[in-house]
Amino acid sequence: MSSYPVVHLNDSTMREGMQIESVDISVHDKIRLLDTLSQTGIEQIEAGSFVSPRYTPQMEHIDEVMAGFTPADGVRYTGVALNQQGRERRGKWMPPLSDAPMPVSLMTHLCDTFVRRNTNRTRQAEIDIWPAVVAAAREAGAREAGLMVGAAFGSNFEGPFSLDERMTVFRQEHALWDEAQIPVTWLGLADPMSWCMPNWVAEQLRAVLGEWPGITNFYLHLHDGRGMALPSIYAALDTLDDRHALYLDVTAGGVGGCPYCGNGRATGMAPTEDVVHMLETMGIATGVDLNKLIEAVHLLEQIIGRPAMGHVSKAGPRPGRGELYDPNLPLIETHQDALFFIRGQDSVVSDMRPWREPIPPPGPRS
Numbered sequence: 001m002s003s004y005p006v007v008h009l010n011d012s013t014m015r016e017g018m019q020i021e022s023v024d025i026s027v028h029d030k031i032r033l034l035d036t037l038s039q040t041g042i043e044q045i046e047a048g049s050f051v052s053p054r055y056t057p058q059m060e061h062i063d064e065v066m067a068g069f070t071p072a073d074g075v076r077y078t079g080v081a082l083n084q085q086g087r088e089r090r091g092k093w094m095p096p097l098s099d100a101p102m103p104v105s106l107m108t109h110l111c112d113t114f115v116r117r118n119t120n121r122t123r124q125a126e127i128d129i130w131p132a133v134v135a136a137a138r139e140a141g142a143r144e145a146g147l148m149v150g151a152a153f154g155s156n157f158e159g160p161f162s163l164d165e166r167m168t169v170f171r172q173e174h175a176l177w178d179e180a181q182i183p184v185t186w187l188g189l190a191d192p193m194s195w196c197m198p199n200w201v202a203e204q205l206r207a208v209l210g211e212w213p214g215i216t217n218f219y220l221h222l223h224d225g226r227g228m229a230l231p232s233i234y235a236a237l238d239t240l241d242d243r244h245a246l247y248l249d250v251t252a253g254g255v256g257g258c259p260y261c262g263n264g265r266a267t268g269m270a271p272t273e274d275v276v277h278m279l280e281t282m283g284i285a286t287g288v289d290l291n292k293l294i295e296a297v298h299l300l301e302q303i304i305g306r307p308a309m310g311h312v313s314k315a316g317p318r319p320g321r322g323e324l325y326d327p328n329l330p331l332i333e334t335h336q337d338a339l340f341f342i343r344g345q346d347s348v349v350s351d352m353r354p355w356r357e358p359i360p361p362p363g364p365r366s
Contacts (some may be wrong), residue, residue, distance in 0.1 A: 107148035
């Protein structure tokens with residue numbers, strides 16, 4: 001039997017999801033959604049980002065959301081800040097906010113075009129600040145560090161990136177940490193433009209494990225515009241083992257995306273509910289109440305005014321032995337009727353049962 005890594009979920013609905021949605025979503029609705037997600041048992045929630053509303057207008061009222069929501073015990077809340085001004089704004093809300101678990105890391109995107117579109121900088125500018133990041137970490141007494149690559153697998157503007165290209169960057173980053181005598185224990189792969197593939201993820205992780213066995217924590221930020229985020233997460237689970245920890249960014253309903261990547265809302269993320277369902281079925285405990293999570297997805301759909309892209313919130317989780325469907329359940333055709341798993345069989349509009357006589361319940365299996 002395979003041994004799996006410890007898995008940590010970070011729900012980014014309030015940041016990754018909301019940043020691509022309408023600016024007309026009210027603070028009240030954002031607070032309702034954040035409070036609902038807080039009651040699902042998810043261990044970490046990214047509550048938003050402290051950025052300029054000029055570029056991300058959906059985050060204009062982040063301070064009001066922070067002031068209005070009710071933090072839940074046992075949940076780590078984080079927020080993204082991209083510059084000193086943002087860090088100062090975020091600092092006013094710590095607590096309830098806290099730092100994400102990933103230590104200080106060196107990072108660059110492989111796609112210069114994406115960096116220019118997303119942050120109005122260049123890839124070289126990202127690399128140029130590496131020495132300052134290392135120096136600050138050393139002065140602060142950092143005991144561990146991380147490596148990070150964005151647009152890791154490919155770009156809608158520049159095409160695919162190879163294992164050799166990623167490893168070249170990782171080696172450059174690792175060398176700076178080695179020079180500073182700070183151990184590297186983390187590695188992150190971000191895929192904003194949905195280029196991830198299961199075999200590429202597995203290949204990359206095997207290469208890192210072979211070259212740097214001291215890296216035991218892995219962070220994946222995988223977008224799902226081409227349906228490969230969940231299979232790629234499975235590939236990571238299958239490649240790593242119980243010596244490792246895997247940190248995953250997910251969003252309720254799979255909403256999310258960057259407006260600068262070229263796919264808009266179609267970019268999506270791995271849906272939190274689908275990931276939880278897969279993990280729990282594989283025997284990997286998440287601590288998440290899947291029914292409450294599905295309720296949060298349905299609230300999200302009400303707020304954004306359209307169906308989200310996840311699956312388990314629509315078809316329901318695999319029924320347990322005491323929850324198997326009635327053999328004489330009427331024909332189910334619509335998404336609304338399929339929600340009988342939450343609303344009860346009486347909610348089914350159809351009464352069609354074309355079989356001639358009642359179907360008996362299944363007998364015991366030997």
